Amino acid sequence: MFEVLLAEQMRHIESAAVAEGQSIEHLMETAGEVIAQEVLRLFKSCSVIVLAGPGNNGGDGFVVARKLEEKGWPVIVACSKTIPSKEGAAFKARSQWKGTLIDYQDIHFKDFALIIDGLFGIGLSKHIDDPYKTVVQKANQSGIPILAIDIPSGIHSDSGEELGYAIKAHYTIALQTLKPCHLLLPGKIHSGTTIVKDIGLRPFPTPTLFVNAPELWKKHYHKPNLTDNKYTRGHGVIVGGAHLTGAARLSMLAARRVGAGLITLLCPPEAQIIYSLASLGHLTQTYEDVSIFSEKLNSITNLKGVLIGPGSPPTQDTRTLVHKILKLKMPTVLDAGALTAFAENPDELLRELHENVVLTPHEGEFKRLFSISGNKIQRTSEAAKTAQCTILLKGADTVIATAYGPVIIESQGVPWLATGGTGDILSGLILGLLVQGLKPLEAAAMANWILNQCAHSIGVGLLAEDIPLQIPKLLASI
Template structure:
């Protein structure tokens, strides 16, 4: 494993990445803060993408859109307010949507379905050279042929697997930290190996352990929120490794701020308090863990 002048192998904290946050400027506009596109799931499974998209807005992205099959449009349109909806049928339509240079980050995977459509849309986004976050089904769909995924990664990309999804692409885990670094190097993407102590690893060998997680994060939808935070910060222009580190820490801090009884829907609305603390400077903010 390698060290860099800015990062050493160790614990995650705002000291590592707070200088890379994209704070709004008095003369700025929403596009200065990025446009994130979230791939929506089918009509019976819209909750995950809606969680991710709401989080992406709370995470600071200036504009967030959900791209969905027309059959699910009504559900998303009724449930979403500031999040825009973009109906599309196939990979060609998806590629046309994200070809807009103002689209600066794409999230795919939460409840997208393990099917040929998901696979085609993931490859379309990667081949377009867009900064991407791949989670859940966008990873599982490449089980048995991960080289097709790795070979398409050329732009900043973050993978956010839990241990089961990780094993489908990289094999069984024997040492979380070492295996995450090897996986990052093999894939060419930043690896966020989720767990009680989440491991964030870069292809160049940098590795950070996030230790401020709350046990209340072990709840359905928590990973969708984390993926939404990752794409939000990536869309705002943060480098992929720093975006992954920041998202993981902010996700965990939001859980601590809410406390017992947390469900995933509670997390996005805690992010303003996280941002307020960060605005005071990380030395004055309470880091748990």
């Protein structure tokens, strides 16, 4: 249930089912049945218009229409007169529809209380034009609830991009698995509430895309036990700048709350007082000059990971510190200023990254380091391969990718996380989990999940400072 499948992978499992003796007609009948069941669950009996398109998504629409009519619902189907061609499952589904059939242009949307969108599914590959464009526009403007079959029509299944015009659904019933478009913007918004319904296909044998969920990483996270002490829980260093000290202080709180045994703030001497007073249970160390930074870092007992970037200025000194940290080859989080410091010459950073590093750029920071085009999954994956590390590309549709393959997409997306300091909390959480022994991918995914869950429970009005106190009850729930 955590796999997210590309259109090609969906076709693969469909073909495998056919090779095992199932027919497309049977799969379509199942799809129509599960969607009709969801309509019955979500809505009271009402007049329905089904928009049926030229392919199998349209075929599903005809089956849903038949199932709802059998339950006594008033249903009309709208489709193009010329299609589908006189073969295949979609044609069969259409010929089994004995109710009213009209052309798109003859729809009076005000006569209906529910629109079922079966125009296009995973087969849409190019921008939609008329008659589909106009019917999509009118459906969106009607204000009537829309339930999309599999994906909202007009959205590209693999990228979530809008191909000209796209249905804005209230509900989307995803068949068998989620597709990237249910998670990536703008498809995520167009999907409304997405519900996944099994249609009896076997899982894809080698999935590479996953939706973020505790099942992906919780076996790597160990709650403290009686034999633990602060050293076995891991010691992390956060490099704090002389100014903008709030950022590293937020990271420190998050790293400690998520369970790091010890956190030391390593900072220039003039800022030590600020960091010392930030809370009571962390340590501070100073480095007078970048030339003695490595010495100071090496003197820290049982050091298990380093975070640099929150509040760091994008300067030569920051670049020097990053180089010194990367030489240690230890678990490292690079965020904010530690990324922007390399904007002029990204290669200087990229060639030194290694498998224990997590980068946490937002789109702007990402573009300063990588000139990669494509959808968010492609860009994050390619960047992770180029940099040979883990990359968490932030946003309402955060994507986390590794150099070795798996990609995790966040499903939650909490709007009120878009406020100052939440990124510092995230990088602190990742550090806190890395020093406890989680691998970069798992640490990044778990941290992002915690951040979103906390934000969700805090609600509108969230401040970054509110998040750390939410962490204990969340850890207890894992």
